[in-house]
Amino acid sequence: MAEPSCPTQVRTLMILGRHQQTTARPSLIVTGPAAAGKTTALLNVGRTCHLAHTRRNPPPPGSAHAAVPVAYVLVPPGATAKTLITEFARYLGIPVAARMTQTQITEAVCHTYTQAGVQLVMIDEIHRLNPRTTTGAQTADLLKDLSERLPATFVYAGINVTDTPLFTGTRGAQLAGRAALVDCGPLPARHGFREPFRDVITDIETALDLQQHKPGTLPRHTQYLHQRTSGRIGSLTMNRSGIGGGSMRWLQPPVGAGIERSSWSRARGAGCSQSRCGDAGC
Numbered sequence: 380m381a382e383p384s385c386p387t388q389v390r391t392l393m394i395l396g397r398h399q400q401t402t403a404r405p406s407l408i409v410t411g412p413a414a415a416g417k418t419t420a421l422l423n424v425g426r427t428c429h430l431a432h433t434r435r436n437p438p439p440p441g442s443a444h445a446a447v448p449v450a451y452v453l454v455p456p457g458a459t460a461k462t463l464i465t466e467f468a469r470y471l472g473i474p475v476a477a478r479m480t481q482t483q484i485t486e487a488v489c490h491t492y493t494q495a496g497v498q499l500v501m502i503d504e505i506h507r508l509n510p511r512t513t514t515g516a517q518t519a520d521l522l523k524d525l526s527e528r529l530p531a532t533f534v535y536a537g538i539n540v541t542d543t544p545l546f547t548g549t550r551g552a553q554l555a556g557r558a559a560l561v562d563c564g565p566l567p568a569r570h571g572f573r574e575p576f577r578d579v580i581t582d583i584e585t586a587l588d589l590q591q592h593k594p595g596t597l598p599r600h601t602q603y604l605h606q607r608t609s610g611r612i613g614s615l616t617m618n619r620s621g622i623g624g625g626s627m628r629w630l631q632p633p634v635g636a637g638i639e640r641s642s643w644s645r646a647r648g649a650g651c652s653q654s655r656c657g658d659a660g661c
Contacts, residue, residue: 389424389499389534406526406533408505408554410540411563416612417536420563421501423582424534425449428499446496447471450531454504459514460521464488467525471495485521489528497531506537510550519550526557565610568602576610577601 389407409417432448452466461481467488468475475484492500502522509515526533535558540546546555566576577598584597597604 389428389532404526404530404532406535406558407561408540408558409534409536409561409563411538413538414611415563415565417538417563418503419612420561421503421534421536422451425451425499425501432498448496448498449501450492450497450499451501451503454502454507456507457514458507458518460517463518464521464525467492481521485524489525492529492531497529499534500525500529500531501534501536503536505535505545506540506543509544510548511544515544516550519545519554523550523553566605566612567610568605574601576605579612580604 409420411417429449432446436446438445450467450470452463452470455462455466461484464481464484465475468484468491471488471491473484473487473491475487508518508522510519522533537543537545541560545551566579568574568576580601581598584592584594
């Protein structure tokens with residue numbers, strides 16, 4: 380159950396990290412099975428951090444280069460240290476020439492990220508790294524080096540990270556010792572007096588780009604959606620773009636489900652006519 384708690388934990392780690400200058404700042408690892416909502420939680424954390432930074436530090440009028448508080452990097456399949464640091468460079472548009480060495484790219488990344496004011500670095504698909512191989516070990520060392528050189532908090536996400544070689548050996552022990560672990564599993568319909576799954580659906584509904592949508596339409600069907608997705612955020616958000624485009628057939632309740640089809644028809648019609656989807660798919 381990671382989605383509601385991730386932003387709070389990251390905020391705490393970022394505050395603690397401000398007073399840590401000589402070594403790597405404390406980090407966070409979001410783990411769990413596939414389609415559990417790890418990337419969703421990661422992106423939500425990044426969005427929360429970016430909006431909070433923008434509110435506190437609005438860019439001055441006429442500023443051509445606004446601060447970039449958040450960076451998101453996807454670990455490529457079979458990543459080497461050079462391909463991964465190239466992904467870091469690509470995120471901020473740092474030019475990388477074919478003849479540049481890994482050290483040169485790393486220096487450019489560290490300088491540019493520091494100048495851009497990056498405070499949070501999110502690394503997704505971290506389970507693709509295998510420190511037991513030579514290239515995997517070099518890539519893990521690169522991440523350790525970056526976490527020590529950049530004044531930013533690192534958040535990693537991957538599938539069942541605790542079951543991978545990432546936590547074994549000397550390098551794994553270093554990473555595990557510096558990182559807090561968040562297990563991202565299916566959200567329960569109820570947790571004490573709270574309703575975590577309903578809260579997530581409410582947030583997703585708020586993010587939908589529907590101009591004439593009645594708030595509360597989706598949360599009213601929380602029970603059905605929880606049964607359909609088994610409480611997995613990934614399964615729910617995977618269809619969010621379809622909902623925004625008016626294609627709500629996936630969410631269409633079957634006959635006898637106890638949900639009025641008229642409300643779904645109205646929502647679907649509003650989505651198709653009012654969402655900014657153009658003519659594609661409508």
